[in-house]
Amino acid sequence: MSTPLLAAHNLNRQFGGLMAVNDVSLRVHQGEILGLLGPNGAGKTTLFNLISGVTPVSTGRIEWRGVPITGMASHAVAGLGIARTFQNLRLFPTLSCLDNVMVGLHRHARQKRLAALFQTRPFHQKQAKLHQEALALLELFGIADAAHRPANSLSYGDRRRLEMARALANRPELLLLDEPAAGMNPHEKDQLCELIRQIQAQFQLTVLIIEHHVPLMMQLCDRLVVLNFGKTIAEGPPEQIAKDPAVIEAYLGGAG
Amino acid sequence: MDDLLQILLNGLSVGAVYALFALGYTLVFSVLGVINFAHGAIFTLGAYFTYLLIGGGVGSNGLLAGFQLPVALPFWLALPIAGLLSGAVALGVERVAFRPLRKRNADPLLALITSLGAGVILVNLIQLLMGAESHSIPTGSLGSLPAALSFGGARIRTVQVLLLAVSTVLVGLLTAWIDGTRSGKGLQAVSEDPVTAQLLGINSGQMIQIAFGLSGFLAGIAGGLVGLSVSIAGPYFGIGYGIKGLGVLVLGGLGSVPGAVLGGLIIGLAEALVPSDLSGYKDAVAFGFLFLMLLVRPQGLLGKPLPNKV
Amino acid sequence: MDTTLLQQMLLGALLGISVYLPLRCGQLSLATPGFYAIGGTVAALLSTRIPALGGDGVSYPISSVLLEMALAAMVTGILALGIGKVVLRLRGIYLAISTIALVEILRVVSLNLSFTGGAIGIFGIPQPFASPEGYVGFTSLLLAVVCWLCDRLERTRPGLAMAAIREDELAAASQGINTANTKLLAFVLSALVAGVTGVIAAHFLNSWNARMGNFDASITTLAFVVFGGTRTWLGPVIGGLVLTALPELLRPVGDLRLIVYGLVILMGPVLFPQGVITPERLSRWSRMLRQRLRLEAPTP
Numbered sequence: 001m002s003t004p005l006l007a008a009h010n011l012n013r014q015f016g017g018l019m020a021v022n023d024v025s026l027r028v029h030q031g032e033i034l035g036l037l038g039p040n041g042a043g044k045t046t047l048f049n050l051i052s053g054v055t056p057v058s059t060g061r062i063e064w065r066g067v068p069i070t071g072m073a074s075h076a077v078a079g080l081g082i083a084r085t086f087q088n089l090r091l092f093p094t095l096s097c098l099d100n101v102m103v104g105l106h107r108h109a110r111q112k113r114l115a116a117l118f119q120t121r122p123f124h125q126k127q128a129k130l131h132q133e134a135l136a137l138l139e140l141f142g143i144a145d146a147a148h149r150p151a152n153s154l155s156y157g158d159r160r161r162l163e164m165a166r167a168l169a170n171r172p173e174l175l176l177l178d179e180p181a182a183g184m185n186p187h188e189k190d191q192l193c194e195l196i197r198q199i200q201a202q203f204q205l206t207v208l209i210i211e212h213h214v215p216l217m218m219q220l221c222d223r224l225v226v227l228n229f230g231k232t233i234a235e236g237p238p239e240q241i242a243k244d245p246a247v248i249e250a251y252l253g254g255a256g
Numbered sequence: 257m258d259d260l261l262q263i264l265l266n267g268l269s270v271g272a273v274y275a276l277f278a279l280g281y282t283l284v285f286s287v288l289g290v291i292n293f294a295h296g297a298i299f300t301l302g303a304y305f306t307y308l309l310i311g312g313g314v315g316s317n318g319l320l321a322g323f324q325l326p327v328a329l330p331f332w333l334a335l336p337i338a339g340l341l342s343g344a345v346a347l348g349v350e351r352v353a354f355r356p357l358r359k360r361n362a363d364p365l366l367a368l369i370t371s372l373g374a375g376v377i378l379v380n381l382i383q384l385l386m387g388a389e390s391h392s393i394p395t396g397s398l399g400s401l402p403a404a405l406s407f408g409g410a411r412i413r414t415v416q417v418l419l420l421a422v423s424t425v426l427v428g429l430l431t432a433w434i435d436g437t438r439s440g441k442g443l444q445a446v447s448e449d450p451v452t453a454q455l456l457g458i459n460s461g462q463m464i465q466i467a468f469g470l471s472g473f474l475a476g477i478a479g480g481l482v483g484l485s486v487s488i489a490g491p492y493f494g495i496g497y498g499i500k501g502l503g504v505l506v507l508g509g510l511g512s513v514p515g516a517v518l519g520g521l522i523i524g525l526a527e528a529l530v531p532s533d534l535s536g537y538k539d540a541v542a543f544g545f546l547f548l549m550l551l552v553r554p555q556g557l558l559g560k561p562l563p564n565k566v
Numbered sequence: 567m568d569t570t571l572l573q574q575m576l577l578g579a580l581l582g583i584s585v586y587l588p589l590r591c592g593q594l595s596l597a598t599p600g601f602y603a604i605g606g607t608v609a610a611l612l613s614t615r616i617p618a619l620g621g622d623g624v625s626y627p628i629s630s631v632l633l634e635m636a637l638a639a640m641v642t643g644i645l646a647l648g649i650g651k652v653v654l655r656l657r658g659i660y661l662a663i664s665t666i667a668l669v670e671i672l673r674v675v676s677l678n679l680s681f682t683g684g685a686i687g688i689f690g691i692p693q694p695f696a697s698p699e700g701y702v703g704f705t706s707l708l709l710a711v712v713c714w715l716c717d718r719l720e721r722t723r724p725g726l727a728m729a730a731i732r733e734d735e736l737a738a739a740s741q742g743i744n745t746a747n748t749k750l751l752a753f754v755l756s757a758l759v760a761g762v763t764g765v766i767a768a769h770f771l772n773s774w775n776a777r778m779g780n781f782d783a784s785i786t787t788l789a790f791v792v793f794g795g796t797r798t799w800l801g802p803v804i805g806g807l808v809l810t811a812l813p814e815l816l817r818p819v820g821d822l823r824l825i826v827y828g829l830v831i832l833m834g835p836v837l838f839p840q841g842v843i844t845p846e847r848l849s850r851w852s853r854m855l856r857q858r859l860r861l862e863a864p865t866p
Binding site: 290291352353356357360362364365366368369370372373374375376377379380381384495499502503506510536537539540543544546547550551554 | 594652653656658659660662663664666667668670671674675677678781785788789792822824825827828829830831832833834835836839
């Protein structure tokens with residue numbers, strides 16, 4: 001079997017006495033859409049934070065294309081081509097939508113210092129190109145009209161879309177989506193599902209997604225991993241997960 | 257040996273004032289998570305209130321030149337009244353510098369700036385009204401008490417004993433209040449988690465006011481005592497204590513009551529131990545401690561670990 | 567207008583920029599007066615102790631002032647790099663407190679060192695310009711250069727990165743921004759601006775002492791930025807110009823300088839959370855101005 005794009009080996013993270021992530025191992029293969037399911041507090045977001053370098057791991061190992069990246073700072077993780085969105089939305093609220101996406105392009109916006117100082121033609125050309133790329137992304141998510149409005153003036157759903165546009169501006173290989181459909185109505189959820197498929201194909205992405213809406217996950221994901229109390233309790237294609245007794249137990253039982 | 261005892265006594269009495277001062281900071285910090293930069297100005301006010309209440313006259317420079325209260329209270333009565341007045345001013349500061357920002361859910365860092373503004377206004381109002389000159393509380397204010405006491409070969413000024421005694425009593429009362437009463441527990445709850453405290457029926461707005469009132473009272477008392485001990489060196493008198501108090505606060509741990517006391521005593525003693533040929537550097541001691549502490553252990557000696565905000 | 571006041575206004579604008587730079591990344595540093603004091607001390611020492619800089623002895627050459635500025639920039643820059651690496655790990659209130667402590671330590675040290683003249687300071691700093699007009703010209707030029715550099719900074723990648731850090735540091739880091747380095751850049755630039763401003767101020771004031779970088783100065787410069795805003799460099803420049811001039815204009819009422827500053831810092835964050843000068847307001851004003859001009863222009 002080929003090296004996975006991202007692999008986590010026996011990850012652990014404690015907060016005080018709480019095992020937020022308990023011995024979780026995970027493999028994300030190039031080009032797949034992998035879903036993370038689990039009840040609230042199962043450790044899904046913590047796992048994202050560990051992967052993206054926001055929270056340091058207690059023990060365990062993370063590898064990117066087989067190379068260890070455990071303990072890397074989050075800006076360096078972003079530099080590898082791992083982009084993410086946040087469960088509770090972390091936009092730059094008073095910056096314009098366009099600027100939000102422009103910040104997403106940070107790693108690709110490097111210019112020669114002197115050229116930037118004296119505003120040479122190549123500087124302006126590159127700057128114009130970056131603007132176009134940012135606008136195209138806003139367009140893709142249907143929020144181009146709001147390009148010059150501050151991010152905090154958008155509706156909740158649009159903010160979620162803007163955050164995805166910003167993540168795509170990183171030009172990532174792996175996209176981590178943390179509850180992208182939260183707060184959306186069923187119609188918007190369907191649209192989002194379509195959109196995720198579309199961008200995955202268009203940008204040749206690998207996607208790791210957390211979402212509570214099970215039907216959406218069944219429809220969207222190639223494989224699912226189910227966490228409960230910080231532990232992996234099931235892993236496999238959606239059809240198989242749907243029938244898994246441990247999963248049914250975690251979601252419906254709980255008493256046993 | 258006697259020298260050392262003398263130094264320790266001096267250090268303790270200075271440290272007790274620092275502790276009193278830092279306690280005021282820490283009370284407000286524990287409920288709001290911000291520092292009230294007007295605290296030093298309120299300390300100054302306390303000194304001026306005490307001075308006026310015992311019948312001191314204003315010098316010849318301010319708008320109130322020559323003013324004198326018709327009554328002259330004894331020091332032991334003037335001090336608590338000055339404390340209460342300072343507490344009232346602190347409540348005013350809360351209202352103009354903190355509440356409007358809280359209502360807007362603004363960045364807490366902004367309260368740092370607005371309270372600084374309130375402090376600057378207070379200090380300069382004093383200057384406008386009473387001039388920039390120093391005023392000294394007459395040594396006879398303590399009535400028939402002797403100027404100094406002999407204590408195992410060391411001489412300690414009565415004022416310093418008073419500083420130490422009043423600070424100890426106030427710190428003791430405050431600790432007992434926080435740990436032993438309903439409202440004290442409410443204060444603790446608000447400092448742990450304001451939202452949950454509100455849900456539990458604790459009026460957090462009221463707790464914030466209590467914290468400010470108490471903190472102003474403590475600052476006022478500290479100001480009056482220090483004003484008696486050394487003279488009131490003009491309206492900027494409290495600023496130096498205010499900045500130094502930050503050192504005490506950080507050393508002990510922001511928001512920690514025992515930390516403020518420990519920090520005050522450590523810095524008071526450390527300053528007293530600075531050899532006399534280096535006495536010019538004494539004022540840097542607190543900041544040296546502060547700097548070191550922030551680098552090694554930002555939560556201070558007795559503070560809670562800093563939250564990791566994700 | 568009184569040229570001395572004008573000169574003070576220009577110095578105020580420069581110091582405003584110095585406080586503004588870290589605040590653009592959301593970092594409240596009150597270290598500006600410390601670096602300003604160091605810059606002034608460098609100038610005072612060099613110009614009074616090194617005869618070679620005096621040129622032909624008739625007047626103090628401007629080239630020597632430039633040399634002092636270069637040296638002051640080097641000293642403050644290196645110091646800021648070292649200190650910034652350490653203190654910028656702290657956030658919010660902790661950073662503010664640590665920078666206050668830094669300024670106080672510098673002040674106490676300079677009060678106690680003999681070569682800085684102790685409490686008395688250094689006197690008789692030579693004058694490169696015979697009149698205040700000369701200073702105004704030179705400082706205007708410096709301000710123009712600093713503004714131009716700030717403008718370039720804000721229109722390019724690091725400027726946007728700084729704004730992003732101000733808005734949400736964690737989210738900025740996950741866009742690939744090296745937040746530690748970006749904050750350090752702002753801190754060092756802030757120190758450089760304060761340092762070179764101190765050089766000019768030392769010559770202009772003719773004497774220099776430890777009180778130049780006190781807590782008062784922290785408050786004054788902070789007021790410039792709170793008034794002007796942290797969104798664009800134009801904010802602190804206007805803040806510095808206006809707030810330096812305002813108390814002088816109010817002088818007939820009495821010495822209300824610091825009360826006015828106090829009011830600005832107290833009310834500013836509530837009434838204008840982003841300062842008076844924001845990019846949105848600027849574009850609105852310029853639209854209004856253009857409309858007015860169009861109305862007044864004769865229609866063909």
